[in-house]
Amino acid sequence: MKLLILQLLVAVLLVALWRARRLGPVVAEALPVVVRSAETVEGLARLYRAGRARDRASDALRSGARERLVPLLGLPRSSAQDPSAAQEIVTAVARRTAYEETYVGAALYGPEPLDDAGLIALTDVLDDLERQVRQS
Numbered sequence: 001m002k003l004l005i006l007q008l009l010v011a012v013l014l015v016a017l018w019r020a021r022r023l024g025p026v027v028a029e030a031l032p033v034v035v036r037s038a039e040t041v042e043g044l045a046r047l048y049r050a051g052r053a054r055d056r057a058s059d060a061l062r063s064g065a066r067e068r069l070v071p072l073l074g075l076p077r078s079s080a081q082d083p084s085a086a087q088e089i090v091t092a093v094a095r096r097t098a099y100e101e102t103y104v105g106a107a108l109y110g111p112e113p114l115d116d117a118g119l120i121a122l123t124d125v126l127d128d129l130e131r132q133v134r135q136s
Contacts, residue, residue: 073093
């Protein structure tokens with residue numbers, strides 16, 4: 001009986017090793033369909049909403065806006081993620097828009113919105129900031 005259990009254990013181990021082996025590097029395959037970026041954004045937004053992750057959603061919106069604004073302002077790309085460059089970015093955006101620095105700072109670096117309406121309002125403000133900087 002012990003010999004049978006030992007043989008089964010060895011057989012299971014060999015099957016596991018055989019199934020886990022790789023014959024080469026991982027191959028990236030093209031997707032069979034093209035996914036529009038708008039669908040990807042909508043799907044991600046639904047996941048954020050389902051998880052009530054307004055903090056992550058607002059962080060993603062703000063960092064994306066900063067990434068797009070920094071080159072338009074003539075600042076180095078690395079300053080978009082550098083916390084020490086926050087005041088420089090806020091000042092540069094305020095100079096090129098109709099908003100004051102406190103308003104721009106709250107939009108780009110403020111606290112998370114309290115509800116979904118606040119998150120939508122944040123997207124509107126960030127869109128308006130980007131539009132004004134592009135047009136200036």
